[in-house]
Amino acid sequence: METQVAVSRQRPQRRLGDVVFSGAALAAGILILVSLAAVTIFLIAQSLPAFSADPSDVSKDGRGFWSYVVPLVFGTVWAAALALLFALPLSIGIALFISHYAPRRLALTLGYVIDLLAAVPSVVFGLWGITVLAPAMQPIYSSVVESLSWIPLFAGPVSGTGRTVLTVAIVLAVMILPIITALSREVFLQTPRLHEEAALALGATRWEMIKMAVLPFGRPGIISATMLGLGRALGETMAVAMVLSPSVIISFALMTSQNPTTIAANIALNFPEASGVGVNVLIATGLILFLITLLVNSLARFIINRRKEFSGAN
Amino acid sequence: MNITRTSRIAGFAAIIAVSSLTLSACAANEGGTSEPTSTLAGSLVGAGASSQGSAQEAWIAAFQTSNPGVTITYDPSGSGAGRETFIAGGSDFAGTDSYLNDDELAGTFAACAAGTTPFEVPAYISPIAVIFNVDGVSELNLDASTIAKIFNGSITNWNDAAIVALNPDATLPDLAITPVHRSDDSGTTKNFSDYLFQNADADWVIEKPSDTFPFESGEGAKGTSGVVDAVTNGVGTIGYADASKAGALSIAKLKVGDEFVAFTPEAAAAVVAGSKPVDGRSATDMAVKLNRKTTNPAEYPLVLVSYLVGCNEYAKAGVAENVKAYIGYILSPEGQAEAAAQAGSAPLAAMMAEEALAIVNAIK
Numbered sequence: 001m002e003t004q005v006a007v008s009r010q011r012p013q014r015r016l017g018d019v020v021f022s023g024a025a026l027a028a029g030i031l032i033l034v035s036l037a038a039v040t041i042f043l044i045a046q047s048l049p050a051f052s053a054d055p056s057d058v059s060k061d062g063r064g065f066w067s068y069v070v071p072l073v074f075g076t077v078w079a080a081a082l083a084l085l086f087a088l089p090l091s092i093g094i095a096l097f098i099s100h101y102a103p104r105r106l107a108l109t110l111g112y113v114i115d116l117l118a119a120v121p122s123v124v125f126g127l128w129g130i131t132v133l134a135p136a137m138q139p140i141y142s143s144v145v146e147s148l149s150w151i152p153l154f155a156g157p158v159s160g161t162g163r164t165v166l167t168v169a170i171v172l173a174v175m176i177l178p179i180i181t182a183l184s185r186e187v188f189l190q191t192p193r194l195h196e197e198a199a200l201a202l203g204a205t206r207w208e209m210i211k212m213a214v215l216p217f218g219r220p221g222i223i224s225a226t227m228l229g230l231g232r233a234l235g236e237t238m239a240v241a242m243v244l245s246p247s248v249i250i251s252f253a254l255m256t257s258q259n260p261t262t263i264a265a266n267i268a269l270n271f272p273e274a275s276g277v278g279v280n281v282l283i284a285t286g287l288i289l290f291l292i293t294l295l296v297n298s299l300a301r302f303i304i305n306r307r308k309e310f311s312g313a314n
Numbered sequence: 315m316n317i318t319r320t321s322r323i324a325g326f327a328a329i330i331a332v333s334s335l336t337l338s339a340c341a342a343n344e345g346g347t348s349e350p351t352s353t354l355a356g357s358l359v360g361a362g363a364s365s366q367g368s369a370q371e372a373w374i375a376a377f378q379t380s381n382p383g384v385t386i387t388y389d390p391s392g393s394g395a396g397r398e399t400f401i402a403g404g405s406d407f408a409g410t411d412s413y414l415n416d417d418e419l420a421g422t423f424a425a426c427a428a429g430t431t432p433f434e435v436p437a438y439i440s441p442i443a444v445i446f447n448v449d450g451v452s453e454l455n456l457d458a459s460t461i462a463k464i465f466n467g468s469i470t471n472w473n474d475a476a477i478v479a480l481n482p483d484a485t486l487p488d489l490a491i492t493p494v495h496r497s498d499d500s501g502t503t504k505n506f507s508d509y510l511f512q513n514a515d516a517d518w519v520i521e522k523p524s525d526t527f528p529f530e531s532g533e534g535a536k537g538t539s540g541v542v543d544a545v546t547n548g549v550g551t552i553g554y555a556d557a558s559k560a561g562a563l564s565i566a567k568l569k570v571g572d573e574f575v576a577f578t579p580e581a582a583a584a585v586v587a588g589s590k591p592v593d594g595r596s597a598t599d600m601a602v603k604l605n606r607k608t609t610n611p612a613e614y615p616l617v618l619v620s621y622l623v624g625c626n627e628y629a630k631a632g633v634a635e636n637v638k639a640y641i642g643y644i645l646s647p648e649g650q651a652e653a654a655a656q657a658g659s660a661p662l663a664a665m666m667a668e669e670a671l672a673i674v675n676a677i678k
Contacts, residue, residue, distance in 0.1 A: 130543055130544075130547070135547040135548075138548070142549075157470075157490060159492065160490060160492025160533070160548045160551050161533060161549070162547075162548070163544060241497075241536050242540065244534075245494075245535065245544070246534050247530050248530075249530065257492060258531075270498060270499055272391070273393070273395075273525050275394035275395055275398065
């Protein structure tokens with residue numbers, strides 16, 4: 001502290017470029033806070049009427065806001081969690097292949113292709129889900145439900161179109177795959193060369209080296225990547241709205257016609273024709289989604305901070 | 315180094331500028347070559363039902379070609395929003411799938427001259443088709459009660475006795491039915507629901523038809539195209555959609571009286587023309603209570619009617635002329651034919667169009 005003050009006193013003269021740049025950086029930093037605050041204030045102000053509204057205006061079953069929003073929260077988290085379940089192992093595998101297994105030229109090409117996947121708009125994923133994936137999955141769902149319907153996850157009756165929460169989870173998994181892969185790959189490449197060589201010198205196989213040196217070092221990075229992917233999966237609107245056959249229910253069945261819908265998709269579907277307090281209700285569900293993502297991100301920060309000492313990043 | 319970078323950025327900016335100029339030049343050329351003779355000028359703002367959105371696009375394009383001085387916009391924000399905007403004075407006319415209710419009529423309309431009432435004319439009739447996709451079945455006869463039971467989930471198989479009884483000649487498979495409804499709020503759902511509610515209230519147990527599908531059964535799909543896609547790609551599916559969007563899908567015939575009626579534009583227009591006006595309305599209000607219980611086999615009762623609402627006397631000068639010309643065009647045989655060609659609607663019956671034109675021609 002003392003020294004910093006001393007240093008700045010020694011150089012009272014500041015160049016114009018420095019002043020402009022520090023001013024611009026400060027403005028950018030403030031702007032992001034202001035826009036976040038503006039969104040928060042808008043959400044809260046517009047949500048208030050929904051909380052105090054007559055329950056019969058809020059939802060068609062007349063049980064009020066919370067019974068309307070809980071299934072939506074469940075659907076949002078359920079679809080995102082399923083997507084993460086598919087995407088995470090696959091992403092880490094691809095990232096490790098690119099960073100530690102593939103020949104350099106193949107690794108470059110593969111990295112490029114994966115990044116390209118991130119640039120595909122979600123509407124295109126939605127179209128693909130509805131016209132290709134859902135019809136292709138339907139016969140598989142039919143036979144799974146036929147033989148395994150005693151497992152609650154695969155309970156019937158099977159959907160006739162394949163537009164189920166499982167199909168949505170697969171589409172979402174493809175969408176978040178490039179995000180998690182790209183970030184994990186960068187983190188794996190940062191592993192200190194010394195750690196890797198030390199592991200190999202001690203007689204570790206390549207897999208053991210990855211297990212002992214790369215993965216512990218990359219863990220905070222993997223968690224950050226996962227949270228970014230999860231954020232996209234939680235907020236994804238268009239693809240879910242197009243592919244899913246939605247209901248406002250809580251159900252773990254993966255292959256039926258009635259699937260729990262997500263908050264974002266529900267807003268997209270119902271906003272165009274909403275009026276009066278219906279608009280406030282939809283915005284209030286948006287506020288809940290905002291809180292969920294905030295919670296997820298804080299949780300990720302907490303995990304990363306707690307693990308920092310053990311990560312081997314030193 | 316610095317110089318090359320700057321020039322590169324400048325070059326990039328130049329490319330963008332040139333290409334956007336070229337693009338906008340293209341757009342400005344799209345008018346056509348007809349010689350404009352109109353002296354109308356100004357702008358018209360409309361908002362409302364999304365059902366007539368594509369018809370409005372066609373009407374606006376055709377109208378602006380012959381009246382280059384007039385700029386018309388139509389925001390398909392939904393019927394409720396459209397009526398609210400018009401009542402608050404934010405638009406010059408509204409499109410709505412449900413006619414103005416008594417509360418709205420009792421209030422004031424900001425765009426209209428003080429003390430005057432709005433007019434309401436039917437402008438867009440869209441038959442709704444019951445579409446299905448079952449291997450080996452191309453024709454299907456259904457009555458309201460059976461449709462209601464299929465969509466509320468109480469009939470679950472294609473070889474159900476109720477369906478077989480209506481289709482003695484068809485070979486119906488032992489296959490689960492997947493009914494597909496709209497997952498977004500829609501006037502199509504409301505009219506479909508209203509048809510079932512009026513004809514089969516024992517099976518379609520709801521309080522009143524609304525834009526939201528009333529049951530937690532079957533599958534939801536987004537928009538008309540979503541329903542058509544789901545029915546096309548699914549197995550044993552059935553759904554409802556604007557007839558013009560049904561494509562190559564098989565369409566069920568509905569039981570009207572003692573016969574089974576396939577939808578035709580004429581039959582759809584006939585049921586609107588044959589319906590009674592809503593009680594207690596002014597002479598310039600053509601709201602009709604759709605006769606969904608018709609027993610006349612020349613009428614197809616599963617239709618959506620979208621109205622146009624505007625002022626009989628506008629508060630602002632200069633608006634009336636444009637509204638008169640534009641809505642007059644919409645109601646004319648050419649306007650109705652344009653919508654039929656571009657949006658697949660059913661043209662208004664001649665008597666009805668004349669009555670509506672008389673109302674619009676009296677706008678001040």
